[in-house]
Amino acid sequence: MIFQIVGPFANLLIDFDWRLEEVFLIKIALFSFTLLYFFFAAISFRHVLILNKMVRARGVGFVKILAFLNLAGALLLLISSLGILI
Amino acid sequence: MQNFEFSLHEQGEEILMYFRGHFATNIPWILGVILFSLLPLGIWPFLRALGLPSDIVILSLSLWYLFAFGVGLGFFSHWFFNIYILTNKRIIDIDYDGFLFHKISSAPLTEVQDISHDVHGPIELLLDFGDVYIQTASESVGEFDFKHVPNPEMVHRKISEAVDKVKK
Numbered sequence: 626m627i628f629q630i631v632g633p634f635a636n637l638l639i640d641f642d643w644r645l646e647e648v649f650l651i652k653i654a655l656f657s658f659t660l661l662y663f664f665f666a667a668i669s670f671r672h673v674l675i676l677n678k679m680v681r682a683r684g685v686g687f688v689k690i691l692a693f694l695n696l697a698g699a700l701l702l703l704i705s706s707l708g709i710l711i
Numbered sequence: 712m713q714n715f716e717f718s719l720h721e722q723g724e725e726i727l728m729y730f731r732g733h734f735a736t737n738i739p740w741i742l743g744v745i746l747f748s749l750l751p752l753g754i755w756p757f758l759r760a761l762g763l764p765s766d767i768v769i770l771s772l773s774l775w776y777l778f779a780f781g782v783g784l785g786f787f788s789h790w791f792f793n794i795y796i797l798t799n800k801r802i803i804d805i806d807y808d809g810f811l812f813h814k815i816s817s818a819p820l821t822e823v824q825d826i827s828h829d830v831h832g833p834i835e836l837l838l839d840f841g842d843v844y845i846q847t848a849s850e851s852v853g854e855f856d857f858k859h860v861p862n863p864e865m866v867h868r869k870i871s872e873a874v875d876k877v878k879k
Contacts, residue, residue, distance in 0.1 A: 648764060662781065665810070669788075679815075698780070
């Protein structure tokens with residue numbers, strides 16, 4: 626039953642001709658999402674730094690490294706998405 | 712206390728103990744993140760059939776996994792920075808709620824009115840964790856809820872001892 630409903634839509638997507646405009650729109654969407662994610666990662670990193678100053682417990686440095694990796698990853702993907710956009 | 716420092720401590724204040732939620736409370740989100748990470752493998756044939764350019768597919772997958780990592784980090788930070796501190800003068804509750812909000816509440820031990828704890832459900836009974844509630848006379852704080860702390864009976868006893876010591 627569900628395949629009868631979803632099937633035609635899935636076929637429509639598979640048979641879809643990904644022309645330049647659509648691909649460009651996807652690239653813009655990816656770039657926007659990455660930019661948004663980068664801002665959140667930056668805020669998250671800043672927040673962890675603030676808490677790191679306030680609380681010094683075992684493992685705080687590890688969380689700081691994880692937050693930094695998250696931010697670095699977001700920056701890398703932001704540059705990549707900008708690279709494929711232009 | 713060794714391995715723990717708190718920047719808002721007062722003169723002559725000694726940290727008696729600090730605790731956070733039991734590690735088992737992390738299991739649901741860990742499983743969720745694993746499932747979320749496995750999802751692209753399930754829809755991989757469909758993605759390939761779409762015939763999208765490879766750079767878009769690689770970037771989307773990278774973003775997907777980074778997002779999964781970020782969500783996991785958010786949950787982990789939530790657990791890690793939700794800390795309850797008992798000192799010889801105060802009870803301090805650090806609430807970390809998401810990456811945009813944190814709140815620090817404290818109340819002197821002299822204002823503690825009553826303490827209770829509960830353990831409910833088979834998992835909490837099996838792993839020995841539960842909630843500790845501390846009612847205070849402080850108008851701004853009211854009640855402290857120490858959620859899912861390991862060994863709630865011991866936490867209850869330690870707080871009671873500290874309160875008794877201060878009130879004597």
